Amino acid sequence: MIVLRDLSWPEDRMPLLTLDASFTSDRVYRLQRTSHCFTLAEVKVSRPVYKCYPLASELDSLASLDWVQVATTAAEEVVGIVGMGLQSWNRRATLHHLYLGRAARRKGIGRAMVEAAVDEARKRGARSLWAETQTINYGAIRFYERMGFEWCGLDTSLYDPADVQEGEVAVFFSRAVA
DSSP states (O other): OEEEEEOOTTTTHHHHHTOOOEEEEEEEEEEEEETTEEEEEEEEEEEEEEEEOOHHHHHTTGGGSSEEEEEEETTOOEEEEEEEEEETTTTEEEEEEEEEOGGGTTSSHHHHHHHHHHHHHHHTTOSEEEEEEETTOHHHHHHHHHTTOEEEEEETTSSOGGGSOTTOOEEEEEEEOO
């Protein structure tokens, strides 16, 4: 059984640092451009893509978010985290963090975390929930699509080129919550 509970800061910092927030994929999305158009093409890669998110640099910003939930087992082992910020000027909620340890994936926990974020966004008067991931994170893109999100944009310059892999571009998804 998984329990979602409020972040307990700074007590949750060390357990969150143990989360394996990496992924491996044999598929990616490649950005294809024309002069006024972008499309994403699914591509099978010859060598699997691996990426590990450095949570240590991200965790200290958690306490400043509007809503943060930690996913724990019945034994209180931390297996995931979801954080959300709210923008009042456009009534948009944004997922800033959605990490689930490898052992906890494909068990409905990620779905429960996103649905909890959707419910909270709705309660707080948001009209949509926004999420960002990378073109190389095939699993995350497919997950967001299964969760009812639609691709709504991209940013070819969001990431520092020193920190990304070839062809890695930020892609954004939105889901209505109102």
